[in-house]
Amino acid sequence: MLKKLLVILVGVVLLGGCTVQNNVATVEQGVQEYQDIQQAKQNAHEVMAMAHEEFFRDVPSMGDVHPTVVGKELSVEAWGVKEFIIAYAFEAYNTGDTSKLVNYLKEQNLYERYQAISRKYDLDKQEQILTAKPVTGNLGMQSVTESFFDNYLTGDFFLCYGDKSTDSSLGKSFGMLIPGIWKHAGIMDTQAPDRNAPVLSASNATTSGFCVGYETKNKWANEASVSAYRVNGRTDSKARNGVDYAKQFVGQPYNILASRSSDTGWYCSKVVYRAWLSQGINIEPTPWITDPWVTPTDLADDSDTYWIGGDQS
Helix, strand or coil: CHHHHHHHHHHHHHHHHHHHHHHHHHHHHHHHHHHHHHHHHHHHHHHHHHHHHHHHCCCCCHHHHCCCCCCCCCCHHHCCHHHHHHHHHHHHHHHCCCHHHHHHHHHCCCHHHHHHHHHHCCHHHHHHHHCCCCCCCCCCCCCCCHHHHHHCCCCCEEEEECCCCCCCCCCCCHHHHCCCCCCEEEEECCCCCCCCCCEEEEEEEECCEEEEEEECHHHHHCCCEEEEEEECCCCHHHHHHHHHHHHCCCCCEECCCCCCCCCCCECHHHHHHHHHHCCCCCCCCCCCCCCCCCCHHHHHHCCCEEEEEECCC
8 A cells, every 4th residue: 555655656746747847848938939039020120220221311301401400399391301201101000001101202202212122121021020929938028918017007108019011012011111119109097097998198099099098908918019118216196197197188189290399299109208208207318300209219218218028129
């Protein structure tokens, strides 16, 4: 009887060891997969950056037209061709409608250049890499679930690189025209009217329409890459007051051509920027003349923000 019991115990221990080994192998597989995807994405981002630089080489910009007004906000009428292309690319990314962007590229005789560069750098392939998700063992580091957003505080903000595939003649790669890694932003509000839609932003995906409004956890969980950031010097009161400030503009229309100081036109990263600016914290690292928008990547690059979770692209 004792011998039988010992055999059973040894078997349980061995089986337990196999389970532990299998779990370790699964975790290692997930970590390796994550690392491989991150490396591939980093390579794709570098290719996109090279394509961006080559495409805009010698394209007239606002800085060329107004080189002596660094740091001053200028009206849209002062923009160069480069600024309009980037603006229309941002709008297309938010709507999925590239017609305005295509027409403007053709008007400026830059459509064939875009196509040539897209082929040269195989940008559709780069876009596929950037929108890939892990198949197994992502460990919460890449693809996120709706519960991911329950871990963050009011005033934290999210950035994403979404899959904006299109059947237009631009293919899938017009994200190359947008400077920086990240393409969309939103700020967390733990007291949002709907707990399933706690991300305040401006897009055509808000619960209020194509305007400033709240986006759902589900919308964000379906993006290819999501990252979370926090602002240095954050306090509960500053975060609450900043988000409450931004909330007053819910329903205001989306407009990528709006000045970042204007209250009548909004886009995603401007909502985040203005929320914190209202509390005396400027999370825009670049002057107006070199970057007329507050881009999602600007928010990540500013010295007053830091990564706290999600995809660390």
